[in-house]
Amino acid sequence: MKKQTKTSMKYFRSLGIALLVIxxxxxxxxxxxxxxxxTSQLENELMQNERELEKEEATPAYxxxxxxxxxxxxxxxxxxxxxxxxxITVIGDSVFLGAAPSFKKLYKNAVIDAKVSRxxxxxxxxxxxxxxxxxxxxxxxxxxxxxxxxxxxxxQKLIDYLGPDRTIYWIDAYGRDxxxxxxxxxxxxxxxxxxxxxxxxxxxxxxxxxxDWFYQDGIHLNITGQKKFARFIKKNLITE
Numbered sequence: 001m002k003k004q005t006k007t008s009m010k011y012f013r014s015l016g017i018a019l020l021v022i023x024x025x026x027x028x029x030x031x032x033x034x035x036x037x038x039t040s041q042l043e044n045e046l047m048q049n050e051r052e053l054e055k056e057e058a059t060p061a062y063x064x065x066x067x068x069x070x071x072x073x074x075x076x077x078x079x080x081x082x083x084x085x086x087x088i089t090v091i092g093d094s095v096f097l098g099a100a101p102s103f104k105k106l107y108k109n110a111v112i113d114a115k116v117s118r119x120x121x122x123x124x125x126x127x128x129x130x131x132x133x134x135x136x137x138x139x140x141x142x143x144x145x146x147x148x149x150x151x152x153x154x155x156q157k158l159i160d161y162l163g164p165d166r167t168i169y170w171i172d173a174y175g176r177d178x179x180x181x182x183x184x185x186x187x188x189x190x191x192x193x194x195x196x197x198x199x200x201x202x203x204x205x206x207x208x209x210x211x212d213w214f215y216q217d218g219i220h221l222n223i224t225g226q227k228k229f230a231r232f233i234k235k236n237l238i239t240e
Contacts, residue, residue: 038216038222039215042098042215042217042220045098046094046098046116049097049098049100049101050097050114050115050116052100052101053097053100053112053113053114056112057133087109087110087111087137087138087139088107088110088111088137088138088139088140089110089111089112089113089130089135089136089137089139089140090103090110090113090114090140090141090143091113091114091123091126091127091130091140091141091142091144092114092115092118092141092142092143092144092171093114093116093118093119093143093144093146093147094114094115094117094118094146094220095143095146095220095221095229096112096114096143096171097112097114097115097116098220098221099221099225099226099229099230100114101226102226102227102229102230103229103230105230106231106234107234110137111130111135111136113126113130113135114143117147118144118147119144119147119148119150120142120144120145120148120150120154120155120158121148121150121154123142123144123158124158124161127140127158127161127162128161136162137166138166138167139166139167139168139237140162140167140168140169141168141169141171141201141233142158142168142169142170142171143171145172145173145180145184145185146173146174146175146178146184146219148180149180149183149184149187150184151187152187152190152191152194155187155188155190155191156191156194156195159198164195164196164197165197166197167197167199167238168195168197168198168199169198169199169200169201169236169237170188170191170192170198170199170200170201171200171201171203171233172185172188172200172201172202172203172204173185173188173203173204174204174207174208175217175218175219176211176214176218176219177218178218178219181204185204188200199236199238201232201233202236203229203232206232207229210225212224212225213225213228213229
């Protein structure tokens with residue numbers, strides 16, 4: 001009996017040491033993975049950009065209100081308007097929020113509605129609010145997908161509301177260690193394939209080539225990356 005007790009004590013002592021080692025290893029991993037001082041810089045940028053965008057809401061709408069056209073089966077590819085003569089509205093998350101000033105330098109009259117942690121499932125309500133305010137333009141850029149997965153039906157409801165008469169660009173998701181990236185981008189492409197007026201901007205391919213454009217989290221863009229991101233979008237907007 002004493003021998004069994006000693007054996008049990010040795011087992012639990014060994015188990016405790018093993019768990020302690022695992023705990024230290026996990027803690028160290030978390031420290032190494034945790035963003036450094038660039039976290040506060042990113043947070044400050046996002047707060048400042050959000051305040052600037054909120055100020056714009058008090059100004060006259062850049063885009064004339066449009067009644068969302070009912071979705072219908074298109075027999076021919078819709079005309080793609082010249083991006084310089086049409087109004088642009090962006091519905092995005094914190095990735096676009098960070099790059100908003102850089103995009104504004106290229107398209108000063110663009111309406112940007114970008115919020116931290118926004119998901120695709122929230123985009124329809126955002127589009128309706130923008131429509132009500134007369135801020136939903138001829139060209140709509142959707143910059144969502146980073147914060148969670150969604151299904152094709154959810155994406156299609158958003159496209160249906162925007163209507164076939166608008167030109168829509170959907171920027172796919174990218175993150176160095178973003179677990180939902182593959183599924184999200186597959187869904188974005190399925191939605192685009194089902195709608196002739198929806199075009200995918202493949203940010204995942206471009207961003208993946210330039211790790212130096214990102215903050216330590218591998219998702220949000222640093223100053224250089226914000227400029228590159230904005231220019232990449234401009235390059236991919238179709239003009240006639």
